[in-house]
Amino acid sequence: SSGMRWTLWLSLLALPFSYGTNILLARIGPEALGTFGVLNVYISIVFVFFFLGGCAVPIKFLPEMDANRRSSFLASYGLIILVSLVPWLAVATWRPHLLHFLFGDSGTPSLQLRLIYLSPVCLAYLLTITSLKGVLEMKWAQILDRSINVGQMMVLLAVFLLNPAWLKQRAADVVWLSYISLTFFVALIAFYRLIAVGSLAGSPRFWLPPRFWAYTLVLHASSVLGFLSSRLDYILILNTGGLAVLGQYVAITSIAGLVPRVSGFVVDSLLPSLTNCLAARDLRAASCVADTYLRLMFPAVLGLSLSVLVFVRPVLA
Numbered sequence: 179s180s181g182m183r184w185t186l187w188l189s190l191l192a193l194p195f196s197y198g199t200n201i202l203l204a205r206i207g208p209e210a211l212g213t214f215g216v217l218n219v220y221i222s223i224v225f226v227f228f229f230l231g232g233c234a235v236p237i238k239f240l241p242e243m244d245a246n247r248r249s250s251f252l253a254s255y256g257l258i259i260l261v262s263l264v265p266w267l268a269v270a271t272w273r274p275h276l277l278h279f280l281f282g283d284s285g286t287p288s289l290q291l292r293l294i295y296l297s298p299v300c301l302a303y304l305l306t307i308t309s310l311k312g313v314l315e316m317k318w319a320q321i322l323d324r325s326i327n328v329g330q331m332m333v334l335l336a337v338f339l340l341n342p343a344w345l346k347q348r349a350a351d352v353v354w355l356s357y358i359s360l361t362f363f364v365a366l367i368a369f370y371r372l373i374a375v376g377s378l379a380g381s382p383r384f385w386l387p388p389r390f391w392a393y394t395l396v397l398h399a400s401s402v403l404g405f406l407s408s409r410l411d412y413i414l415i416l417n418t419g420g421l422a423v424l425g426q427y428v429a430i431t432s433i434a435g436l437v438p439r440v441s442g443f444v445v446d447s448l449l450p451s452l453t454n455c456l457a458a459r460d461l462r463a464a465s466c467v468a469d470t471y472l473r474l475m476f477p478a479v480l481g482l483s484l485s486v487l488v489f490v491r492p493v494l495a
Contacts, residue, residue: 195331208425210349215428231394240312241457253382306368
């Protein structure tokens with residue numbers, strides 16, 4: 179219940195900052211908002227294609243193992259992720275012009291290639307944050323996770339107030355640099371928190387739990403299909419209409435995506451809670467947890483949907 183409360187309240191507090199970033203970039207221009215849409219595509223690609231198996235892998239396996247096994251599992255899983263990343267880095271280095279299909283005119287070709295090289299920073303952030311969730315350190319996981327949205331909004335707002343003309347010219351650099359920097363610091367803090375709670379105790383060696391490959395590969399295939407249904411439209415619009423048209427599209431879809439975004443916030447701590455209940459063989463507690471989350475989601479989604487319907491014109495403006 180503590181993790182649920184932290185997830186709900188921090189998500190609600192961070193939501194205005196997330197949409198505040200959209201509003202601020204839209205005021206700068208459609209190209210700036212389009213860059214933010216490209217950032218979302220980049221994040222999705224790293225999450226889906228580079229992070230083998232996805233966030234559910236640490237959340238699934240960490241509760242099932244002893245504390246002295248966790249450092250070995252996380253080190254082994256991290257090594258597998260880095261090895262699986264090598265072919266993608268090789269293709270980007272060999273054919274850097276292909277990155278134009280992912281980034282469009284957002285940033286220079288050299289910046290686009292550097293962003294692919296910097297993807298291990300995002301992978302470290304993902305691995306450490308999901309590991310904190312897997313060991314039910316939900317307060318720290320949620321604080322660190324939401325701090326990226328809050329931090330990026332504050333950076334953009336500060337630059338906008340100091341020099342809006344410069345921000346309009348260098349919006350792509352500010353958006354990318356602020357996100358990569360924040361993920362680096364969040365990953366570092368999350369890593370030390372894992373050490374503090376004893377999840378990285380002992381000397382790691384290569385070890386994977388039973389059923390690791392079967393679970394991870396099936397989950398990875400499912401994530402790829404999810405990407406094709408949720409982010410392929412961004413790539414198509416970017417390559418056919420350009421950055422400005424993508425910015426207009428992001429403005430519309432950010433409103434349409436408000437309801438599933440909030441419901442996703444509510445269930446963010448559901449999977450860690452369920453996996454820990456199942457690891458303890460407490461099916462009754464797992465059923466109670468699921469019921470509680472469903473009771474929370476229904477009124478939240480219903481109220482938000484009605485609010486969007488009633489106030490859609492001023493929100494869109």
